[in-house]
Amino acid sequence: MTAPVRVVIADDQRMVREALHATLSRRADVGVIGEAGDGEQAVRSAVELRPDVVLMDVRMPVMTGVEATARILGEWPHPSPAPHILMLTTFDLDEYVHAALRAGATGFILKNASTEQLAGAIHDLAAGHAALSPSVTRRLVATVATLPPPPPPARADDDPSIEALTPREREVLLLVATGLSNRQIARRLGVSESSVKSSINRAMGRLNVSNRVQAALLVRGTPTLAVDGDARV
Structure with missing residues (x-):
């Protein structure tokens, strides 16, 4: 059996984190190994836990998701590959898409996506593919x-x-x-x-x-x- 994709969820809204955690944890092919409530915590969790994918909200306090993405990918301290970043947002705006992609994110999906679409995007990133809504x-x-x-x-x-x-x-x-x-x-x-x-x-x-x-x-x-x-x- 293939090992589940290890995921860290970063979102400043606790209810959103809990909902995503509960939804993804019901799947055998995805394992949520950590959460973060702001961009700085997202960077720290990614470095400490070394997930396969970080599910990253765009708008967060202390450090935005785009800034956190740039930090994770630009300053990765381990010899193993950095995690793939899947940006998750309610805003379908060009400035966020372009900024996230420039920062190195390889996925961008809206929060109204279905569970299957979200899980599919996570697996696409873990396999080395891009995933855009x-x-x-x-x-x-x-x-x-x-x-x-x-x-x-x-x-x-x-x-x-x-x-x-x-x-x-x-x-x-x-x-x-x-x-x-x-x-x-x-x-x-x-x-x-x-x-x-x-x-x-x-x-x-x-x-x-x-x-x-x-x-x-x-x-x-x-x-x-x-x-x-x-x-x-």
Whole structure:
């Protein structure tokens, strides 16, 4: 049996911490090993307990979640890898998303996410993948779409080839780029969630990217593939 993902919960609201602790503790695949009520405590708990993932609130006293994230990842004192940081917030605002990602967080999920979505994001981070809520993915794609195109690669083989994708993988990535979750994509295409996840993982491997957001950005930047409410291949 796979060991549970070890998690520290950092949130300044005691009721939120207790609710998250109770919810996650009912799962055999997640183990809550500590809590913190402010950013400074989050840093201390991360260093002392060495969790796999820190579930980090954005707005906290003493030190914000973004500042705590930068401290944990920038000043990690142990030879073992630093924990992955999953930002948890009620605010779906660009300034928080961008600041958290710049600080080194690899996940960003809203507090209204379901237990399954939260647990899934925790496991994604523990496995080394990024995890962003669909609305965050959609807004990041839209932001990048307004930027000027990057210069062409020095060699043709430096450029991940969209042509390597299967029609289904392209279709799924187009829907990812619109901000749909795996469940929504599965319903749209009439397939299982596991099938959608497999298509995304295979596509990321073909494109040599580490997460679905990078894959979505590649699709959004390819003129021959339209990104709107309907997926076309």
